[in-house]
Amino acid sequence: MNTAELLTLTVLGLSVLAACGREDAAPAPGDKTIAIRAEIYGMTKVATTGNEAVFETGDRITLYAWTGSASVIPASRVVDGVDNTLGSDGKWTPATRMLWADMVTPHYFLGIYPARNVSDPAADSFMLNPADYEAGDLLVATNLSGLKAQGNPVTLTFDHMMAKMVVNLKFRSQWDATPSVSGVTAYAKSAATVDYLTKGVTATGDAGAVSIPAASAPEGYALGFSGLQVPQKGVRKVTVTIAGKEYIYESAEDIPLASGKITTLGLIVGREALELAAVNIADWTAGASLEDGEAAIAEP
Numbered sequence: 021m022n023t024a025e026l027l028t029l030t031v032l033g034l035s036v037l038a039a040c041g042r043e044d045a046a047p048a049p050g051d052k053t054i055a056i057r058a059e060i061y062g063m064t065k066v067a068t069t070g071n072e073a074v075f076e077t078g079d080r081i082t083l084y085a086w087t088g089s090a091s092v093i094p095a096s097r098v099v100d101g102v103d104n105t106l107g108s109d110g111k112w113t114p115a116t117r118m119l120w121a122d123m124v125t126p127h128y129f130l131g132i133y134p135a136r137n138v139s140d141p142a143a144d145s146f147m148l149n150p151a152d153y154e155a156g157d158l159l160v161a162t163n164l165s166g167l168k169a170q171g172n173p174v175t176l177t178f179d180h181m182m183a184k185m186v187v188n189l190k191f192r193s194q195w196d197a198t199p200s201v202s203g204v205t206a207y208a209k210s211a212a213t214v215d216y217l218t219k220g221v222t223a224t225g226d227a228g229a230v231s232i233p234a235a236s237a238p239e240g241y242a243l244g245f246s247g248l249q250v251p252q253k254g255v256r257k258v259t260v261t262i263a264g265k266e267y268i269y270e271s272a273e274d275i276p277l278a279s280g281k282i283t284t285l286g287l288i289v290g291r292e293a294l295e296l297a298a299v300n301i302a303d304w305t306a307g308a309s310l311e312d313g314e315a316a317i318a319e320p
Contacts, residue, residue, distance in 0.1 A: 079106045080135035083118065087125045090164035093141045093217065098127060103135045126166030130216055131176045133159040141216045148182070148210040148250050150231045156248040158182055160219055181214060181221050182248045183277040186284040187232055187258060188241035194291040199262045204245040205229040207257040208277070212250045221279055223252035229259070241286065251279045258285060260294060267294040276301055 075081075085099035098121045104112040120127065130141065134154060138144050148156050161176035187204050211225040230249060237244035249255070256271040269287060276283050278301075286297035 075106055075133075077106055077108045079133065080104065081112070082132045082135040082138070083114075084130040084132075084138075084141070085118070085127050087121055087127055090128050090166060091217065093128075093130065101137060120169045123169040126168055128166060129161075129163040129176060131161040131178065132216065133157075133178060138216065144214045144216065146212045146214050146221075146250075148212070148230070148248060150210070150247045151233060153248065156182060158214070160214075160216055162217060162219070164217070179219060180280040181219065181251075183251045183279060184282040185232060185247055185249045185275075185277065186235070186282060187245040187260075188237055188284065188286050189243040189245075189260065190241045190286070190288050190297070192288060192290040195289075198242045199289075201243055201260060201262055202264075203259075203261040204232045205259045205261075206232060206247075206249060206255055206275075207259070208255045209250055209252055212252075219279070221251045223250045227254070249277050251277050253277075258287070260287065260289060262289070269294045269296060271296075275299070 158181040159178040161178040209223040232245040232247035235246035
């Protein structure tokens, strides 16, 4: 490499500097330092409610940069998976120095949150852990415009790769009080391959019970559950377990699970049946709806 110019990361208005033995300000006019500005596209990072998009102290972003072609990430990269950690001072510290290859060649960028080592950017194996939002909320940003060293700042806009499913429960008057729900699950696939350049997610493996953790309930509902899901087609069954009995909702059509969208199911639980009150996709992006339906209690 030629004389090194350090990458400077600006995330959500916080100036974050690559380690260089001194604390720099934002690049001055004519400065050859690269500035990278990262933001989350109008969505919630790891939180189960709310719309604030923020990175938190201790978060790590993995950054890749390369030259050549925007459509292929080569094995030899200018910045090869350098983790940047956000400190309590609002600054990101890279694990190693991040340098331009030179000052005239177009560069392409990929950012991944949470930080992960990717051996095949076109088909990275990903396994969802429903109990860990921080690990499961995969965010990806690319800038493939072919920026040169003087193209400050480099903008990285992060998108959510996973879908989110919310299940809200209300109970008929047949219940003396709100019962204790021991679990809510969706019958879905929890493994996937991710193509980071196209931001494509393909569900893989066999479907099984994917837990939807407890969350706050909106007005009009007694209990709420919210969890990440791998985007996919073919999901039609949601199970609510009460006192060892399974109440199953089975849709006549696929429940929409798309990257960057939140699918919300409103279910009414009776003593003998589980009914669908409403389905919508909201908060992250606009979406679709499903028709009403109901399901009987599962036989032991």
